[in-house]
Amino acid sequence: MKTFRLVAASFVFAAFLAVSAFAQAAAPTTRIGLVNTFVFEDPKAGITKLVTASTSLEGEFKTPGAELQTMYTKIQTLENELKALQKQVQDGKVPVAQQTVSAKSEEYEKLGRDFKFKQEDLKARLDRRRQTVVGPVWLDVMKAMQSFAKEKGYAVILDGTKLEEAGILMAFDEKHDVTKEFIAFYNARPAGTTAAAK
Numbered sequence: 260m261k262t263f264r265l266v267a268a269s270f271v272f273a274a275f276l277a278v279s280a281f282a283q284a285a286a287p288t289t290r291i292g293l294v295n296t297f298v299f300e301d302p303k304a305g306i307t308k309l310v311t312a313s314t315s316l317e318g319e320f321k322t323p324g325a326e327l328q329t330m331y332t333k334i335q336t337l338e339n340e341l342k343a344l345q346k347q348v349q350d351g352k353v354p355v356a357q358q359t360v361s362a363k364s365e366e367y368e369k370l371g372r373d374f375k376f377k378q379e380d381l382k383a384r385l386d387r388r389r390q391t392v393v394g395p396v397w398l399d400v401m402k403a404m405q406s407f408a409k410e411k412g413y414a415v416i417l418d419g420t421k422l423e424e425a426g427i428l429m430a431f432d433e434k435h436d437v438t439k440e441f442i443a444f445y446n447a448r449p450a451g452t453t454a455a456a457k
Contacts, residue, residue: 292408292416292437293428299400299442306400307446312393319388323381330374337367403445413437 299306300313341363347355408416416437422428 289414290412291435292411292413292441293419293431293435294404294416294441295419295436295438297420298438304439304442306396306442309393309396309400312396316385316388316392320381320385323377323384327374327377327381330370330377334367334370334374337363337370341367400445403448404441407437407441407444411437411440416441 298304299309302310302314341360344355344360344363347353348360404416407413419428419431419436
């Protein structure tokens with residue numbers, strides 16, 4: 260019976276020591292990083308490959324964008340002319356032919372419809388080209404982000420830009436911003452390198 264008590268006491272003592280040791284062990288630290296993806300396309304501080312792709316895309320759509328801007332300016336001019344004509348009609352001081360007002364109004368409406376159609380068409384073409392030109396680079400950036408997180412010991416890297424836009428990110432400690440570090444990591448890779456899928 261004494262042996263049984265001694266063995267039982269030993270188990271209780273061992274269990275107590277194990278619990279004490281477990282409680283005193285330092286909890287593993289989980290590293291969380293934050294990136295500002297808006298900076299990725301910054302011409303001076305961004306990811307070179309992404310900036311090059313975006314600049315190329317902008318160059319492709321510069322002329323259609325300028326044409327759209329010219330149409331918009333013309334619409335604004337016509338709108339101001341219509342307002343001036345309507346004011347003249349209301350004042351009654353200077354007679355204005357109804358045909359003049361109707362012609363301006365029709366031109367304004369037609370140009371507005373044309374502008375809207377061209378704007379939607381340009382947006383659709385731009386979105387398709389963005390997927391083709393910039394999309395693969397973004398995929399590579401995300402794969403490299405996985406490699407970066409694993410290599411640097413980050414459990415999670417969050418997109419601070421998206422969190423802030425959604426109203427989720429209220430404040431954070433700047434020391435957790437790994438944007439510059441990741442950009443340097445990505446830009447340091449050889450030109451033909453693509454991140455391996457993890």
